[in-house]
Amino acid sequence: MVGVLIGIVILAIVVYVGVLIYQQRIRKQVTALTTKKESMVAIPLTDELNLVGKLSLTGQSLAQFQQLQADYQDITENRFKRIDQELDQLMSDSRGVNLLQLRQRLTKITLLVNQTDALVQEVQAQLASLQEVDKQHREAVHELEKKYQDLRKTLLAKNFAFGPSIDGLEERLGQLEGNFDTFTRLTQEGDHERAADVLSQLQTDTTNLEDLIAAIPPLYKDLTVVFPDQIKELKGGYQQLAADHYQFGDQDVPGLIQDAEEHIKDNANTLTELRPSDAEVVNDRIAKQIDHIYDVMQTEMDAKEPVNKNLDRVAKFIAHAQNQSHSLLNELDRLSQNYTLDHQELETARELNEQLRHIDGTYQQDVQALSGKQAVFSQVLAHQNQQEKDLKQIEEQQADILKSVAGLADEERQARDTLQQFDFNLHSLRRQVENLNLPGIPQEYLDYFFVVRDEVAQLATDMDQPQIDMERITKQLLIIQTDLDTLQEKTDDLVDSSQLAEQLLQYANRYQTSHEDVAEASHTAADLFEHKYQYAQALETIATALEQVEPGAYKRLEDAYYDRKGTAKPKRRQTEKD
Template structure:
């Protein structure tokens, strides 16, 4: 019984849900149908129809008329045919909605909504085109007035200033006449209502007018230069260059040739203006102007150059003479020194190079003086060369001083070297005497070899200084080597003197231990052998000093201190 109640409850609930769902969709679609009808009714009250009627009253023709007719037909077909069909279909959907055919209603409403949106877009586009059509009429009316006034002004300009356009005037008038003819066509087309075609004509007309205005602005200054400015300037340059040539001036490039070339450019430019080739004429104008300015600069440069050259002639000549005097003294000094000394830094070659540079400058100076008498001098070239040669002379004298300084101390260096060799000789003889005073049994072969090597080096250095032509650079290097070797020999000699003297003292001191300490006696015998037979005084000292320090620690240090104290006392005396 309970399950029967549950089933019945479920059925009741489902029925209620279905009822309310049908009620919801029915009301929703009814509302949407009403909204769509309102949107369609708006087309009936639109002002587009009135705008179309007003446009029909306007005078239209050609492409503009065709385009308008197409726009009008599309819009009226939409309003008079499409919209009624949609209204009829909405009425049918209202019936279907009452019969609960919701799927059909929903599907059709979406299609109708899309059609209404398309119709709204068509209406908006139609409004824009009608507004543009109205604006085109106004703008063309305004443009006609503006252009008519502009062409009147252009005609007045050509009439009033025809002298400013020279050979261009006929072509300019023809060009203006052609533009005015096009303007007439534009006016007829625009007033006839074909705004699309008239707009195309207007674009071309505007372009031609701008070109003509540019020509009218560009030609007068160009023609003025060609007619008045350039001829006067070229005449002035011709007279000036001829006068200067009569005064002895010469030019790197013939001014007459350049003047002829510029006159030809003037003639070509005038022909170009006849054909309204304003771009080419402007290029010629710039080229001619640059050429004339360049000629002026060249004439002025020669005038200034001559003044500079003549003003600095004496100073430059004295500079050359001074450099020549320095060069003469330098070559004499080098020749004298070269007889006794070897040059190691290309002094002679560098001096010869300076000689060649100086000769070239002197030859150029002589040529200039000769050319001046012949009136064959291009002063700008001379000035440029003079500036370079003045700097070259500064460098020549600077180099002369450097070379002179590098060789002037050779004699002093030679005397210093001779004094050094004498000192070396005295020093090595002193070392020999110091050893002879000790009456040693002999000297080691190693020491004797080193002694004789140093002695030979001193002798070789002395021989080098006695040559007819000495090489001070090699001698200076040898002096350094001999000094180092002599210092080493002196150190070796002092070691022998000190070692032999200390050995004798330690051996005498060791006699007190020979009887009691056999090892001391043995060390003493070996030390005597090293001293008298092998002449190794350092080894002999080490042998006996080690043995004595073992039996009496610190004994050697005491003997050594006493020895050096005595030696220092003698040195102080």
């Protein structure tokens, strides 16, 4: 029971302490809100209202000021009083224990203080804005007034620099000054909202007029001074060049000059309409036209001297190429009597000769035009440059053709020597085989021999033709040389196989009675040798049998054979046996 009482006492103490702490917190917040309200009261809204009230505002600006006065009256006469009452009541209630009511009243008064502070700040900001706008507008009045005075002085003092644009510029300036008067009146009356609209357009129009005044003089100077001086110079230059018999081909220089003059006149109207951007585009086009005319005349003047210097050199170049062409055609005609020209050398040489004829024709026309003072120097110079380029290429082609056919006679002589050597080698191989006195020759060998013999015969026939195709002859020489090398190998095989087979058959006689397998192999090998002419097979048959009864016998006999013969054992035979 005592414990319960103690617990109740402790709980009461805790609650009491908590209430005291909360009351203290409420009183601190009341103090903070009171301080914030006093800071709002300290703002000199009354002084600022008095200052703005002296601006003689009208229209929308006056309506805005009146609303600010109403807001100020609401703040001072209603809101501040309510705040004081609510804060006093809250401070009084903070001694009680109705915590929920205290919290609700604190929330309400906090909201009222914050809203009032925001309203005070808004009123102050708008008052400052009205003062700033008034200041800016009055400064704008002074600035624009000075600017228009300067613009008018510029137009009066330098009206010659604007040409036909002066009337339009003065009219624009007059319109601006009229609008400026309206802006000044609205500013003085204090109707700053309407004045702001007028000022925005006025500033834009003033900037545009300043841009026009800055852009037009240089354009007008080009149209009245720079371009006319250049046109005059071009006319005088053309007259002088025409008197010196310069020609300009399809370039109508007088027409180009007249066209530029018309553009100059037309563009002056563009300035009258105050369209400098369009006038600038046309001026650029006129400048390019004039530059083109200068280039046309300068090109002809620059071309005259090199044309005269090139005449003799080009003439000699053409003559040299023609002599080369004549010699080449004669040489090709001579060679074509004895040789077949397989790469259109003669046709190409004739085409080159035709090109030379055209080059010379153009050159002669240019010479006549120069003599008759009707030549366009730039065209003649272009012809000369192209002619030198073409002539150089033609002479290189002529040299290539001559080089390609220059060795035909030497090639023919070498081919005949080689043919003679082929014929000698073929007869030598035939005698070598005949000297063996064999019972017969293998058909495979004979077939290959006759093929090579026919190839040599065909080569001889082709060499005896009135026109020799050396390219075909060269290919035949290569083929025959390869086939002869193969025939030599086949002949060596035939000789070696037959000779060794005979020696081994004789050596095997010592084993005829003692070894039946050797006797049988000898009989088979003899049949292959005497009746079938298969000498390599006969050698293989008897050699195999001998190796069975006397290992190493074949190699010993074979080595002795090649030693007597004085040649190395062929690798193919070494491979077969090894």
